[in-house]
Amino acid sequence: MAAKDIDKIFKALADPSRRQLIDSLHAKNGQTLSELCTRLDMARQSVTQHLDLLEAANLISVQWQGREKLHYFNPVPIHEIYERWLRKFEQERLAALHNFKTKLERK
Amino acid sequence: MNDERFVYVTYIAATAQQVWDALLKGELTRQYWGHENVSDWKPGSKWQHVADDGKRTVRLVGEVLESVPNRRLVMTWGDAVAAADKAKRSRVAIDIETVGEMVRLTVTHDELSPQMRRDITNGWPRVLSSLKSFLETGRPLNTWA
Numbered sequence: 001m002a003a004k005d006i007d008k009i010f011k012a013l014a015d016p017s018r019r020q021l022i023d024s025l026h027a028k029n030g031q032t033l034s035e036l037c038t039r040l041d042m043a044r045q046s047v048t049q050h051l052d053l054l055e056a057a058n059l060i061s062v063q064w065q066g067r068e069k070l071h072y073f074n075p076v077p078i079h080e081i082y083e084r085w086l087r088k089f090e091q092e093r094l095a096a097l098h099n100f101k102t103k104l105e106r107k
Numbered sequence: 108m109n110d111e112r113f114v115y116v117t118y119i120a121a122t123a124q125q126v127w128d129a130l131l132k133g134e135l136t137r138q139y140w141g142h143e144n145v146s147d148w149k150p151g152s153k154w155q156h157v158a159d160d161g162k163r164t165v166r167l168v169g170e171v172l173e174s175v176p177n178r179r180l181v182m183t184w185g186d187a188v189a190a191a192d193k194a195k196r197s198r199v200a201i202d203i204e205t206v207g208e209m210v211r212l213t214v215t216h217d218e219l220s221p222q223m224r225r226d227i228t229n230g231w232p233r234v235l236s237s238l239k240s241f242l243e244t245g246r247p248l249n250t251w252a
Contacts, residue, residue: 072114079232
């Protein structure tokens with residue numbers, strides 16, 4: 001992932017309202033703007049702005065269904081963050097556990 | 108089955124043809140997905156998702172609904188164990204669009220059973236991250252190691 005894309009993701013996540021929007025889509029994927037406003041009690045205009053930022057960071061994707069614009073949470077960039085910064089630490093821990101088990105079992 | 112839908116998007120620094128080939132050519136999918144997708148990719152044909160496990164275990168089966176090379180592929184997607192029950196199959200649409208020097212790859216998955224929902228919400232982010240890494244750096248993520 002390019003550095004500027006990573007910046008966009010972290011900036012997009014660095015706001016409680018935007019994190020709430022993601023949580024709301026995680027609970028119910030494919031919401032319209034109106035649904036998101038009702039569920040989160042946020043003004044329409046600020047939700048629109050937050051959604052634009054999230055979309056620019058590729059954290060949400062939109063699809064049109066007839067005249068309705070539906071918003072979907074896109075976890076792929078977050079998975080890339082997980083792969084880069086979390087999984088490798090997890091692997092070391094798993095390797096350590098594995099060695100520990102092997103040693104114990106040899107006794 | 109419900110009307111829930113998942114939409115996965117990733118931007119890849121590659122051409123549409125490279126992404127298309129990477130999704131359908133066995134010698135490529137094996138490297139970043141640990142599976143091959145086997146079919147002649149003509150509408151109406153069957154396809155299989157085959158594990159690269161030495162035994163070539165068939166994990167998923169379905170039918171090709173639409174196929175426009177380098178652009179769009181739509182197929183049904185079902186557990187091989189329940190292959191006879193076509194009503195249980197979910198549906199996957201893969202769209203490839205060129206955006207500047209990148210390709211926008213969208214996977215839309217719907218008509219899901221609860222079990223398939225669990226499998227794919229774990230699966231697609233891993234597959235797409237690994238595909239992106241594979242095409243951009245030559246190295247897949249060792250997700251299936």
